[in-house]
Amino acid sequence: MNDKVRTYHNITIVNEEASFLISSDDSILxxxxxxxxxxxxxxxxxxxxxxxxxxxxxxxxxxxxxxTAEKNVQRYFGLADNVRLACQTYVKGGSVKIKRIMNDESDYPLYLRNKIMGNENIGKEMRLCLLFMDIRNFTPFVEHHLAFDVIHVVRKLFYHFEEIIKEHGGRIVETAGDGLYAAFGFDQNAKESANNAVDAVSEMFKALEQLNETYFKKYFDQQIEVGVGAHLGKVAAGDLLLHGNPHQLVMGYPVNVAARIQDLTKKLNNNFIISEEVFMQLRYKPNAVHTVERLKGVEEPFTLYLLGEEFLYQNK
Ligand code: FES
Structure with missing residues (x-):
């Protein structure tokens, strides 16, 4: 039998001009x-x-x-003792007066309506394999081709890549100009997501080789090359409602790391580079060169494996 007695106390939220009774069973949030x-x-x-x-x-x-969880956040941000997390704090004794810190007028439509109506996936933490891909030498390509031809080439390439990514359990999260960002592992564990991501890249390189031979070189006199970076880590994944439609968001520090790894593909002259976190999950571990690099804007150095296109053919 639950011997805790539920009590009710007065709470005032000063910047909302709200005062009401709160149950000791409910967090302030x-x-x-x-x-x-x-x-x-x-x-x-x-x-x-x-x-x-x-x-x-x-x-x-x-x-x-x-x-403990709240103390960790307080410590991380150096919050004063009288700054608390509403989701972790309960009113146990008498009346309290608080102020909501982060607020502006857009909070109502952004947070309250969506959550109460249940039409927004507020997201969860997941360990995903993140993949950034970029078309190499895109600027000269754009310079020497008609704008709609450029769009056609990008559309054709991304169409093929998206099919491959989907077949391997991944999703394109974002495209921007000549690049795309995909995540693997929404319904898979870390091992599967890393192996699927690497297999997908292998297929993407093969598809690209074929498209170069049968299409891009033939019709546009252009050989397309891409650089790919991958990293595995814990991120927050959820939806953002845009024009009433859910738009996938995947955010967190590992996303920046994956993007920075992709940035290095040019400098290290290798078109597929993965972090040690991805490498350690691979069922087939190739004899790839590895290097320790500092990534732009990232504090600690990262061990990276230079797989390159060649490995992908050995992988089969
Ligand atoms: S810490 Fe309270 S909602 Fe995230």
């Missing part, structure tokens, strides 16, 4: 959302962001102690 107070809560109340921050104005002694 949960109770506030029930009252349609548009709290930011990007991680869905799991102490994995800091967007639900509150400033405690009075009644600090009536709040639950910060748990």
């Amino acid at each position: 949960k109770a506030s959302l029930k009252k349609e107070i548009p709290f930011c809560c990007e991680c869905g109340g799991r102490a994995r962001c800091s967007t639900c921050r509150i400033l405690v104005i009075s009644g600090e002694e009536h709040l639950s102690e910060a748990n």
